[in-house]
Amino acid sequence: MALERTFSIIKPDATARNLTGAVNAVIEKAGLRIVAQKRIQMTRAQAEEFYGVHRERPFFGELVDFMISAPVVVQVLEGENGIARYREVMGATNPENAAEGTIRKLYAKSVGENSVHGSDAPDTAKIEIAQFFAGNEIVG
Numbered sequence: 001m002a003l004e005r006t007f008s009i010i011k012p013d014a015t016a017r018n019l020t021g022a023v024n025a026v027i028e029k030a031g032l033r034i035v036a037q038k039r040i041q042m043t044r045a046q047a048e049e050f051y052g053v054h055r056e057r058p059f060f061g062e063l064v065d066f067m068i069s070a071p072v073v074v075q076v077l078e079g080e081n082g083i084a085r086y087r088e089v090m091g092a093t094n095p096e097n098a099a100e101g102t103i104r105k106l107y108a109k110s111v112g113e114n115s116v117h118g119s120d121a122p123d124t125a126k127i128e129i130a131q132f133f134a135g136n137e138i139v140g
């Protein structure tokens with residue numbers, strides 16, 4: 001199977017607790033390669049654009065405030081079946097429902113402050129990667 005790329009964010013709750021390396025260890029052990037990575041402070045406009053699909057949800061304001069509350073680490077991950085594989089490694093959105101050994105089971109604080117983002121489909125992965133990385137910043 002061909003390698004597939006997905007977009008990942010290590011969210012503010014994780015960076016604030018110095019868990020970037022711990023999260024990356026789970027990612028790498030799962031066979032995904034980090035082919036681009038940078039630590040940034042998201043602007044409100046960037047967070048609103050990124051989570052635009054959730055604009056009408058009751059938690060949208062809270063989610064945007066959270067995403068700009070501390071730096072995040074944005075990443076491109078690559079692996080076989082990379083999008084689905086990373087969703088598996090992340091675990092369920094609500095850590096209470098996440099499987100043992102997943103990033104969210106290990107580290108997430110709540111359904112909102114849940115440590116990581118991963119793209120849910122090829123078209124969104126492409127859009128999300130392009131929002132944060134230029135082509136020459138990704139080295140596979």
Ligand code: IDP
Binds near residue numbers: 114
């Ligand atoms: P996902 O991140 O597992 O794909 P989505 O349903 O797409 O989950 O939600 C996007 C993000 O919005 C979640 O990761 C979480 O940070 C936040 N979120 C989802 N549901 C809630 C909620 O009920 N309260 C607060 N934040 C939420």
